[in-house]
Every structure is written in C-alpha cells, then in structure tokens.
Amino acid sequence: MKKSIILSALFGLLVNTSLLANTAPKKSPKAQKSIKLKADVDNGGLTLPKGIGALVVADGLGKARHLAVAPNGDVYVRLNKLVNGKGTVVLKDTDGDGKADQNTSFGNFLGTGIVIGNGYLYASSDTSVVRYPMKDGKVDEAAGETIVTGLEHYSEHGSKSIELDDKGHLYVTFGAPSNACQEKNRQKGSKGMDPCPILEWHGGIWQFDANKKNQKQADGVRYATGLRNVVGLDWNKQQGELYAMQHGRDQLNTMFSTLYNAEQNAELPSEEFCLVKKGSDFGWPYCYHDRFQNKKMLAPEYGGDGKIQERCEGKDQPIMAFPAHWAPNALLFYTGNLLPAKYKNGAFICFHGSWNRAPLKQGGYFVAFVPFGKNGKPSGEYEVFAEGFAGGSEIKNPNEAKARPMGLAQGPDGSLYISDSVKGKVWRVIKN
Amino acid sequence: MFKYIVTGLLLVGMLGSAVSARYGQKNTIHKAIQADSGQLVYENYCLACHQEDGSGVPNLNPPLIQNEWVLGDSVRLIKVVLNGLKGVEVAGESYSNEMPSHDFLSDKDIANVLTYIRKSFGNKANAITPAMVKMQRAKK
Numbered sequence: 001m002k003k004s005i006i007l008s009a010l011f012g013l014l015v016n017t018s019l020l021a022n023t024a025p026k027k028s029p030k031a032q033k034s035i036k037l038k039a040d041v042d043n044g045g046l047t048l049p050k051g052i053g054a055l056v057v058a059d060g061l062g063k064a065r066h067l068a069v070a071p072n073g074d075v076y077v078r079l080n081k082l083v084n085g086k087g088t089v090v091l092k093d094t095d096g097d098g099k100a101d102q103n104t105s106f107g108n109f110l111g112t113g114i115v116i117g118n119g120y121l122y123a124s125s126d127t128s129v130v131r132y133p134m135k136d137g138k139v140d141e142a143a144g145e146t147i148v149t150g151l152e153h154y155s156e157h158g159s160k161s162i163e164l165d166d167k168g169h170l171y172v173t174f175g176a177p178s179n180a181c182q183e184k185n186r187q188k189g190s191k192g193m194d195p196c197p198i199l200e201w202h203g204g205i206w207q208f209d210a211n212k213k214n215q216k217q218a219d220g221v222r223y224a225t226g227l228r229n230v231v232g233l234d235w236n237k238q239q240g241e242l243y244a245m246q247h248g249r250d251q252l253n254t255m256f257s258t259l260y261n262a263e264q265n266a267e268l269p270s271e272e273f274c275l276v277k278k279g280s281d282f283g284w285p286y287c288y289h290d291r292f293q294n295k296k297m298l299a300p301e302y303g304g305d306g307k308i309q310e311r312c313e314g315k316d317q318p319i320m321a322f323p324a325h326w327a328p329n330a331l332l333f334y335t336g337n338l339l340p341a342k343y344k345n346g347a348f349i350c351f352h353g354s355w356n357r358a359p360l361k362q363g364g365y366f367v368a369f370v371p372f373g374k375n376g377k378p379s380g381e382y383e384v385f386a387e388g389f390a391g392g393s394e395i396k397n398p399n400e401a402k403a404r405p406m407g408l409a410q411g412p413d414g415s416l417y418i419s420d421s422v423k424g425k426v427w428r429v430i431k432n
Numbered sequence: 433m434f435k436y437i438v439t440g441l442l443l444v445g446m447l448g449s450a451v452s453a454r455y456g457q458k459n460t461i462h463k464a465i466q467a468d469s470g471q472l473v474y475e476n477y478c479l480a481c482h483q484e485d486g487s488g489v490p491n492l493n494p495p496l497i498q499n500e501w502v503l504g505d506s507v508r509l510i511k512v513v514l515n516g517l518k519g520v521e522v523a524g525e526s527y528s529n530e531m532p533s534h535d536f537l538s539d540k541d542i543a544n545v546l547t548y549i550r551k552s553f554g555n556k557a558n559a560i561t562p563a564m565v566k567m568q569r570a571k572k
Contacts, residue, residue: 063491080491155519155528186532187516188477254480355489356480399487399495422490 037098037430044427045403047388052339053432054386057417058100061089061424065112066161066330066407067417068121072137075100075409077419077426078114078123080159087111088123090139091426098415098428106141112231113162113172118210122170124160127151129172129208148172148208148215152201156185157229163242165235170210171242172220175229176203180249180301181285188255192301196285199225203284205233205244205276226282226315227274231352232331232408238345239376245328245349246272246318249288249299250356256300264306266357267292271326272318273349275376280316287312291321320378325354326364329421330407333372336414338431346371347378348385348416350405355398362398365390367405367418386429389420470548473541477534478549486553492529494522496549503550503557510560510568513542539565 039053046054063080070076075091083089086105094101113124120131121139129148132139147170151160157175164170179186181196181203196203204227206220223242233244253265260268269288274280283289287296287309296312298304322328330350334343351364366387373379391402398404407419416429481493488495496502499522501509516533534542539562546565550557 155526156530158528184532185530188532188534188536251480254477257476355483355492358479358484397483397485397487398489399483399485 037096039430039432044425045388045391046386046427046429048386048429051432052429054418054427054429055098057093057098057426057428058089058091058103059423059425061103061426064089064406064419064421064424064426065159066114067409067419067426068114068116069409069411069415069417070116070121070134070137071412073412074137075411075417075426076114076116076121076123076139077407077424078111079424080110080112080421082108082110087125088114089424098430100426106139107144112159115162115164117164118168122147122162122164122210124148124162124172126158126160127153129160129162129170145213147210147213148217148220150216152217157202157247159231161231161233163233163235164210165242166237166240168210170208171223171233171235172206172208173227173230173233173244174202174204174206174217175231176284178202178285179228179251180255180299182301186251186255192285192299194286194302198285203227205230205242207278221278223278224276224280224282226280226284226287227276228284231327231329232350233276234331234333234347236333236376237335238333241376242276243319243331243333243347244274244276245331246274246282246284247327248272248324249284250325252300259300259306262359266324266360268306268324269297270318270321270324271328271351273320273322273328273331273347273370273378274316275319282318283312283315287315289318289321291323294321320370320382322351322368322382323363325356325362327352327354330405332408332410332416334410334416336410336416338414339416339429340431342371343369348408349382350408350418352406352421353390353395353398353401353404358396362395365395365401365404367408386418386427469541470544470546471552473537473545474548477537478545481529481531486549486555488527489529491525492527493531494525494527495553496555497553498555499523502555506546506558506560506564507568509546509550510542510565513537513546514565514568535569539563539569 040055043054044056062083065078067077077089087110088107089105091100092102109125111125115122122131132144154177156177161173182190184190204225205223207223208220229247230244248269252260270291290297296315298310329352332348347370349368353365354362367385368382369385370382371380389403403420406421409417418427486496513534517531542565543560543562546560
C-alpha cells in the first residue's frame with residue numbers, strides 16, 4: 001500500500017514535470033549560476049507598461065485561483081478542480097531563470113484562498129480553512145491543522161477568500177448564495193426578502209483568530225456586511241486596514257425590464273473598491289452603487305427605480321467605483337521595490353472579466369493599477385497595467401477568452417505574480 | 433472627465449434605443465419579430481447567462497451546445513425551464529450559478545425558446561410544442 005502511494009506520487013511528479021516541459025527546458029546543473037531572470041520575448045502574451053516585462057512561470061496547471069509566494073520564492077497556486085487528486089500546486093524554480101522546473105502538488109481539497117504569514121501557509125476550501133507550518137519555504141503537510149471548519153456548502157459565490165492582518169486575525173469572505181436576496185433567486189418578478197435573512201451568515205467578511213483550531217463560523221465575528229460577493233481582499237500594512245473588492249449584482253434589466261434597458265444593465269451597478277472597517281455596511285442587497293450618480297441607490301427588488309436612495313443614503317461608499325460586471329477577483333497592495341517607484345503602496349486589481357454586459361462587448365480581462373496617497377485613498381484614476389490575457393481585442397462571449405486574470409501575489413524580490421483561471425498559467429512580472 | 437462620461441452616457445442612451453429594438457423587452461417589438469420569437473425569448477431571458485452563441489460562462493453557466501440536456505429527453509429539458517436547475521454537473525463540469533425557474537413564460541414562449549436552442553449553436557433536435565410544455569406544467 002505504502003509503496004504504491006510512493007510510486008504514484010513519483011509518477012505524479014513525473015507527469016507534472018513533463019507537463020512543464022514546454023515552458024521549462026532542462027538545464028544542466030553547471031549552467032545554473034549564470035542563468036538570469038529575464039522576460040519572455042513576447043512577455044508571455046501580455047501587454048505591459050514600458051520598462052516592465054513578464055515571463056511565464058508555468059502553464060496548464062488547471063483551474064487556478066489565488067496564489068501566494070513563499071519567502072524562498074516557491075509559488076503556491078490553489079486550484080478550483082483537483083488535478084491528480086490534489087488542490088494546491090507548488091512551483092519551484094531551481095536555476096533562477098524564473099521558470100518553474102519542479103511542479104509538485106498536495107492537499108486533497110479544491111478551493112480559492114491562500115495566504116502565507118506567521119510562518120504558516122493558510123489555504124481554504126469552500127467549507128474550511130486549513131494551515132500548514134512552513135520551513136524554508138516548504139510546507140509540512142502532515143502537520144496541517146484546521147483553523148475554520150464546518151462551513152455551509154453552497155455553490156453560488158461560495159468560494160472563500162482569505163487574508164491575514166498583523167494582529168493575529170484571519171479574514172474569510174462569505175459571499176451571498178444569491179444575486180439580490182429575492183425569495184426565488186434570479187427569478188423575474190420575485191420580491192426581495194426584507195429583512196434579508198441571508199445577511200446573518202453570508203454577504204460579508206468574518207474575522208477569526210488566526211491561531212485557534214477548529215473554529216466554527218459562529219466563533220468568528222461578522223467584521224463587515226452588505227457585501228454581495230468579495231473574492232479579492234488585502235490587508236494594507238501601511239494603513240493597518242482591510243480593503244476589499246465587491247462584485248455588484250447582475251441582471252437589472254432582465255429582472256426589471258421596465259426600469260432598466262440592456263445598455264443600462266451593462267453599465268450598472270459599480271464594482272466597488274471598499275475600505276472595510278469593523279462594522280462597515282456596504283448595503284447589499286437593499287442597495288447598489290451607481291457610479292454616474294456616485295450614490296448608493298435602492299435596489300428594484302426593494303422598491304427602487306434607479307433614482308431613489310431611501311435607506312441607502314447612509315450606507316458605506318466605495319473609495320473607488322469601476323464599470324459594472326468586470327469581476328474584480330484579486331487585490332494586492334504592492335510593497336516591493338522591483339517595479340518603478342510609482343507602484344509602491346498602490347493597488348493592483350485583477351479584473352477576471354465580465355459575462356453580463358450584452359449587447360455591449362464584455363469588459364475587464366486585465367490587471368489594473370490604482371495609485372494611492374498617504375491617506376489610504378486613491379490619488380488618481382486607475383490605469384490598465386497588464387492586458388492581453390483574453391487573446392483578442394474584443395470579447396463577446398467569455399468562453400472565447402484564452403486566459404483570465406484571477407490571482408495576484410508579490411514575490412520576495414518584488415516580482416508581481418498573476419494566475420489565470422482558464423488553463424492555469426502563471427506569469428511573473430518584473431522590471432525589464 | 434465628467435463631460436466625457438455625460439456624452440458617453442448620452443451616446444449609450446441614443447444607441448440604446450436602436451439596440452433595444454433587438455434586445456429590448458417591449459411587447460411592441462415582440463410583435464415586430466414574431467416570426468422568430470424563440471430567438472427573442474432567448475435574447476430576453478437566457479442570453480445573459482448562456483451567451484449569444486450558447487457557449488455559456490466557464491464555471492458559472494453551462495453551454496447549451498451539443499449536450500445531452502439540450503439534445504436529449506424533451507421532458508427533462510422542459511422541466512429545466514419550468515423548475516430551474518441547481519447543483520448538477522453538465523458534461524463533467526460543475527457550475528456555481530443557479531438556473532432560475534422560468535415558469536412565468538407562456539407555454540408558447542417556452543416551446544419556442546427550446547425549439548430555438550435545439551436548432552441553434554450547431555444543435556439539431558426535434559422541435560418542442562406548446563402542448564408538450566402544457567402537459568409538463570400540469571404535472572408540476
């Protein structure tokens with residue numbers, strides 16, 4: 001039995017390594033020292049600002065979600081579908097050219113969240129958070145322990161993103177299994193539940209003790225509410241604050257065709273960049289953000305008509321509002337020194353790309369950069385940082401996209417890593 | 433900056449009236465393209481999730497192209513639209529969104545939209561009639 005496990009593990013390793021063969025040609029150990037990190041000639045298909053390049057670390061990993069980089073430079077990628085029965089891929093670059101030449105995997109659970117901190121690697125499934133002690137960048141799988149457990153399984157907005165602060169807390173997102181808290185989800189004519197019972201356990205961010213085993217959701221604190229679905233979040237160390245990206249609701253026009261036409265649905269509501277404080281309430285499902293009026297509006301399920309605010313007047317506002325449906329799936333405050341100084345302490349955001357903007361073309365499918373001031377607020381407009389993921393210039397149906405940016409991580413040298421959810425590509429963005 | 437947004441909005445608004453002739457939900461328009469109302473029902477109620485070409489949205493909404501649900505048993509297909517669907521795998525993939533019930537559509541609209549998807553996106557299967565939908569609705 002044991003033997004066969006070892007054998008199959010070895011086999012898995014072989015298979016995995018051969019998968020990488022096209023991106024990582026074998027190098028003789030002698031050549032190791034002289035190999036330098038440099039961008040791919042085509043920047044791995046990405047278009048980037050001048051002076052910045054990218055190389056493909058690995059490709060074909062599977063349905064990649066978030067990723068994290070260990071202090072030794074090893075890259076850990078979470079998968080949303082198991083590959084060879086494993087849910088976390090470990091990419092190792094042994095010769096310093098940036099390309100992964102070892103690919104192993106561990107953990108028999110799929111999911112989204114991953115974060116490294118306090119000497120541990122934390123990984124989430126849709127129903128739990130597990131952590132493993134790390135030493136020299138290596139995970140001790142056998143010493144894994146469950147930190148949060150027994151979470152309710154649901155598929156819509158069910159993925160759990162996670163983040164650590166510097167005060168011993170773990171943050172877990174609980175997306176709402178619903179579009180707008182209707183009695184019947186996404187069904188035309190079905191009323192919004194008032195009050196929305198979903199908010200008791202979902203539609204927010206919960207805070208847990210990062211070091212306590214086997215916590216249930218009830219052991220955590222509902223840190224913020226009124227957040228329909230957050231996939232990207234980051235603890236900003238300079239500010240000592242949590243920031244999160246909220247996915248706005250879908251289908252204003254198909255649910256309320258007399259109030260909104262298809263073009264209005266394509267532009268409403270905003271995707272919100274939120275400074276999340278303890279007790280924040282961003283208004284979902286009662287409210288949505290309209291970036292043209294720069295206000296929270298009453299949702300039509302609750303009697304809104306696109307013009308009235310009512311109970312939404314006092315809800316927390318985003319610090320920045322983005323076009324609708326772009327699906328911000330990762331947020332990262334850059335603290336490195338590798339990229340030009342303008343990027344330091346600003347925010348990178350992965351827009352996974354929209355599906356609900358027809359008849360207009362889809363939007364997103366790029367990584368944005370938002371400059372930040374010392375006050376912890378954006379100091380200018382967002383700019384496109386990396387694009388070209390999808391392949392074509394116009395995406396009509398999301399299925400056409402060759403790649404979609406999904407996760408962000410910063411390496412120890414200040415490199416920026418980006419994961420792709422379609423085939424499982426990982427880019428490393430560096431100075432050219 | 434603000435000016436651009438306003439002109440942009442105006443433009444979108446103007447464009448809107450032209451485009452909504454194709455994608456809009458007004459009954460007057462329904463009548464104008466009656467001949468092809470299966471497509472119109474699709475555009476109004478299904479396209480958002482399953483996309484214009486039926487290719488779906490990876491991990492969220494399944495494609496309607498060449499799969500057993502669309503081409504196979506008509507009773508099962510009618511039930512998907514009447515009752516909605518959640519938590520099943522389609523061609524080995526799971527999808528996190530939920531297919532809502534569309535029982536508010538008339539027998540004729542459901543028959544037309546199902547016939548439309550059974551004969552579009554490269555699919556070839558028999559038409560669905562309003563009588564078949566009526567029978568399933570009665571059983572519900």
